[in-house]
Amino acid sequence: MRGIGEELTVGERIAWYRRRRGMSQEVLAGIVGRTVDWLSKIENNRIDLDRLSVIRSVAEALDVAIGDLVGEPTLLEWNSESGTRTVAALRDTLLNYRQLSPFMQASSTEAPSVQALRTSVDMVWAAYQDSRYGYVVARLPELLSHAQAAGQQHGGDQQQQSFALLGLAYQAAAVLLTKLGEADLAWIAAERGFAAAQRSDDPVVIGSLFRSVTHTLLSTGRYSEATQLTTDAAAYLQPGLADAGPEYLSVYGTLLLAGSVAAARAEDRSSAQTFLNEADEMARRLGRDSNHLWTAFGPTNVSIHRVTAAMDLGDIEFAIDLGPRVDTSALPVERQVRHALEIARALSARNRTEDALATVLAAEQKAPEQVRHHAIARQLVQTWMRRGRGRPSFQLAGLAQRVRVTP
Incomplete structure (x- = not known):
């Protein structure tokens, strides 16, 4: 974050x-169409x-990034799984100039078999869904290197499978970096992943x-761009829906869920509802909660996104209800905890601080x-610490220390 410490609220x-x-x-x-009293x-x-x-809107008026106002990116703490080279090592991998041209990509790395590569991709995605960020960031640089080597050295069907796995490895990098607020690096990873996915020819x-x-x-x-991309991508995928299998339905459905969040944040209530309703139809076709291709x-995930969209649209009472x-108990930990944070945000907005704090503490037990x-x-902890009268409770003070929020 440029020029300002992490301890400040939005x-x-x-x-x-x-x-x-x-x-x-x-x-x-x-400029932002609000009153001085509000500001x-x-x-x-x-x-x-x-x-x-x-x-x-405020960020645009101040000519800064959204991350500058919400306190991102965050510093990924070292642990036994991450070691002492985390985002910096992944950044080095993504900014490696040898990826710019096929003439520079000759790799001395021996390509793993497609099956071995698939196992590695599965392990990284499983760790991400368990919210083990240290494990994921520590293994992504080597995984990306191996997947690139496989795409270069294998031929025929194995090469296409290798490019598909390379795309999914880049996607894992993109979702993790997004969680950490590293938006620019996440964009590089997503763009590279999409290029690899296209070479796989796998819809x-x-x-x-x-x-x-x-x-x-x-x-x-x-x-708005994310909303339009969802519409365009859905049009690309729709011809395959007639005889779609579980993976196809799941990917299409989660694309619509992402679009619902985009539309809600663009204050496009109609599109948000349309995406959610169509995703609900895909979920009914699927028949139950699943985790095909880590989706x-x-x-249940449709319901989670209804709550998220409601919060982004300002429908707090709906989200609380x-x-x-x-x-969410049958879903991966990452989904459980993300939903819990949304509930805490809604409760806090109605000054139910004790309930919100209890929700965050329970989520922390699952995915610290x-x-x-x-x-x-x-942001929640910063708000509670600033608004509290007198000394914060033992629970809040401890949480503040763990999330690196100072009084």
């Missing part, structure tokens, strides 16, 4: 950048600013990478790395 960052730009509250409020309350932590559509993998590109557009605040797709009733590196968790 409102305090807005005030910092506003002063840095030499703007008065009157000027900034006028003053935001900057003084008297009301929450958690709708990304509004944060994007399921291509569809999966469409979703990845949609998520990276979301992470950079390009909500965690099914009726539906969110706790969604049973995910909670401690997620922007929503940090």
Whole structure:
């Protein structure tokens, strides 16, 4: 993050950048179509600013990235699985100039068999869904190198399978980097993954990478573009729906779910509802919650995204009503915890701080790395610490220390 520490809330960052730009509250409020009183309350932590559509408008007015206001990227903590080379090593891999041209890609790495490569990709994705970020980031550089070698050295059907696995490896990199707020690196990974997927000639993998590109557009605040990409990608995949198998239905359905979030953040309520309804139809065709191609797709994930879209559209009461009733226990840990953070965000917006804190603490027990590196968790803790009267509770003080939020 440029020029400002991690300890500040979104409102305090807005005030910092506003002063840095030499703007008065009157000027900034006028640009974003809000009152001075509203902006003053935001900057003084008297009301929450958690709708990304509004944060994007403020970021554009201040000529900064959304990540600069929400405190991203975050520093990935070292642990026994990550070692002491984490995002920096993955960055080096993604920025390797030898990937720019096929004339530079001759690799001294011996290509693994397709089966061995598939096993490695499965292990990385399984770890991601278990929210073991350290494991994932530590293994991605070598996995990408091996997958690239396989695409170069294998031929025929094995080469196509290798490119499909390379695309999925890049997708794993993109989703992890998005979680850590490394939006620019995530875009590079998603773009490379989509190029590899196209070389695989596998529509399921291509569809999966469409979703990845949609998520990276979301992470950079390009909500309308992400919505349009969903529409275009869905049109590409629709001809295959008539006789689609479970993987195809799952990839198509999760693409629509990503699009629903994009549309909600673009404040396009109609498109968000259309995407959710069509995803619900795919879930009914699938018949149950599944995890084909690591999508965690099914009726429950559709409900999760209804809650997320509701929060992004400002429908807090709907999110509070539906969110706790969604049973996520059969889904991967990553999905369970992401939904819990959305519930906590809704509860906090209605000043139910104790319930929200309990929700975050329970989520942390399941996936400590995910909670401690997620922007929503940090923003909630920052808000609670600033608004609290007197000394924070033992539970809140401990959580604040773990997510690196200072009083």
